[in-house]
Amino acid sequence: MERRTTEPRHFPMNLIGAWRRRLRERELLYGPKVLLPGGPEQWIEDSLDWLIGQFGTEPLRRPPVLPSAFIPKGYDGSERAAWELCVRVCAWMEVPDDRIRFSFRMEEVRAAARSAAVHRFTAEQPRELVALSGLRATMTPAEVAALVAEGFDAEIAVLAERELQAELRRTTAIHQETDPNRRADLCARAEAVWSTPAGSGSRACWIDLRTGGREGTAVLLSATTLAEPAAVVAAVAHELGHEVLWGYHLIDRQRPDAEAVTDLVAIFHGFGVFLANQAVERVPGKRSMLQSLGYLGERGASDALAAYCFRRHGLWPESLLPVLPTELDRAVRIRTFARLATLVKNAEISSIQEGAPLR
Template structure:
């Protein structure tokens, strides 16, 4: 049987090496990661990614005590002291369904009361540790950005920047997987919102049976996770299997793109007065007793401008 070796085989899955996001989104993601490195140092990258499972919440069933222990664990990994926070719990199941549909359904919130940061968490699905961890991580990233005065809520992209910070601080698996979430309903599937968007708004985004949750789109999360791995010199991250299939495909495409355009530990572009430049995150020095824990570029005073869509 003659077989043309050059003929593509339909059962062989190929990965595109094009960047999975637009140029504006790419520049914003990479420049924001650069800014995070200047603000928070390289330690979050060195600490590595947080994986779902017993290391974070052994024997978790969603009791109030376990929720508080989970909050404390996430705080510790984000270099926050849980005693400096006020945590409020609410349950969306206690609200009238019609009221919930008419108003924005917030599964978490952040504000400051008497100079003290307050985060609120919806515990209606507290038994789902991964989902609750994503909510906690997002709200605590508000504390690190807004509460510590790094940005203001007037920034049009402050929620998107908060989502991206969960990736840099090691909680990208949770926030990425929570970005698209579906619950069984009487008629097919309905979206269970995460963030500050209501179900009606989410379902109006697209009409092909799917809807988007969160502030970063799935390709943006996937590329951000690829950049996170690349900055850690992970060309084939072992944790990729923890991601849902959609973002995992974008991660692999992002890594294929980065392997073609940058060395491990570097990102292809960022914005410096509109001029794309190479960004390199410094690693330990070869000289004994000396190391450079921070990136080898000048720290910027403000985060990058949001991408123009």
């Protein structure tokens, strides 16, 4: 009988490439969106140490914020109901709400700001730069003026100045570049900005109105969050992290991990369930498409929630995850439990080595 030899199995390179692309896509979707020095796990531990040094352990001594208890039963999706929810988040994070302007027309305000920037850019800049610009106005000056008259003058002024300066930098760089390849790369990067609506992919933004000579700050939220109170809470908790960190100059805004630290501030103050559950959501109108929200991602937020629970357990002799399982989405729950088990195991090993029992 003829013997058959088993040949090594070779996979087409296109299948291997597709598999690698899928892994990268999953990491982009579920993992942290910024580089975390030392790796996510070590970065979380180091950053929590820093937060405790800044704020003490009091935030950890308060119970975690649970959606079932924090969101009013009668929440109706109105701007008034969402505003009251924003004020509740302020109270929990001990941020004075009288210095913050909350509104739910982020898309309109950002479109108005970009349009105002385009009108100014066209009127003020040299022809050679105007010819290179692909930034487009979607509102007429009259429409921008109408939004200003409704009370959004401060927000539009600050955002328009940002848009104007960013476009000036882009077009100047393109104009000055003599290398064809680098110039093409700059144009491609600029086109990615020009073709994307202002503020798209974001649920909220924090604006320091003092940069425009005004008092206080503003938090703009997308109208799409109104129907989801948990999304309102997650977005506001993150933006109030900016109020705490940037408003009081605790960190440099240019830090590569500044946005991730802001996510962690919200988790440190008890809003980890909201941020972890809201880290990935379905794109409206597209059944199978998901989009990532926040900067720690679902994995980073779950790991941070586990570290938060572990540190609370060190302060209070209670269950490591008191009542949280029923509040967490399945994927978040699995990840949080796994990381918490690792933290407990590492602590047990450390206590054995040091000859002290783990509580």
